[in-house]
Amino acid sequence: MVSNTDSSEALAQRLSDSGLRSTPQREVIYNLLLKKRDHPTAEEVFARAKPELPMISLATVYNCLEALVQCDLVRTVNFERGPTRYCPNLHPHAHFHDTKTGATHDIDLPAGLIDQVKSILPPGFEASSVEIIFRGKANTAPTQPTP
Amino acid sequence: MVSNTDSSEALAQRLSDSGLRSTPQREVIYNLLLKKRDHPTAEEVFARAKPELPMISLATVYNCLEALVQCDLVRTVNFERGPTRYCPNLHPHAHFHDTKTGATHDIDLPAGLIDQVKSILPPGFEASSVEIIFRGKANTAPTQPTP
DNA sequence: ACTAGGAATGAGAATCATTCTAATTAATTA
């Protein structure tokens, strides 16, 4: 099992690789993103952090989230002009935005898809990233009630 | 050649199909989007409309753009949380955002690509739309100077 | 043509997410 100390040190390492410091606020926020991976907004992160860090300010939440994005532990997701949402990254994935419920789902991308999509670019276009956003209804079956 | 009246009437038709009225402001704004297809923001549209309609207000620009979006003559494009940009639609296309210059380029999508991308969705996900955004550098050769 | 009722417009206030500022605190290095 991964101990708390291990993940703290991994985070500290990642941060310092980007010239940033590890702080209690950054640790709490990163762990909270890992615990509930539902693409919270900064305000939601703020609310979830408060019980652990009652004095934390919204500005710090933004600062911490930006730090985590900078060291590539977290990705931002935007739908239209809604508030930015944060997702503890790793695998390449697309996002499915349920227009009914507002929920965001990660969609794993099969190997090669990104390259295949990039291959439609005319000469002269060098894409460093490709973002794919689906919109629609997700019929995510609720946890099956035992009959 | 398509006369001004023709396009006006086409616009009027589209608008009234969506229960909206044709107005001078909406016509000017739609024509201006068609004339320079560089994905302007509302503020930019505002600036371009003023010479023709000195009394137009920014609120009206937003209203008109929304009307055009509603009757499917115009699409919105968003990059992160930057201002919404407007693009007179029609073909299915992706967007390439030049991170160096900020310019937005339309990328035509080959037939079938959208369906192919949709096919990666796990069961239960019904996508009504797929958006593809590329980011990177575009080496769009400037209009070749005759030697 | 005339008028009632519903849109659309214009001007400015309000809102929302985010960024900035300045003062304070904490951590790291000399």
Next chain:
DNA sequence: TAATTAATTAGAATGATTCTCATTCCTAGT
């Protein structure tokens, strides 16, 4: 330990968009 540098906090400021509301414009129905 002192000096530097970064991070935190609270609140002000910003920027895009939406809202409000008074006014004007159309459109039906008479």
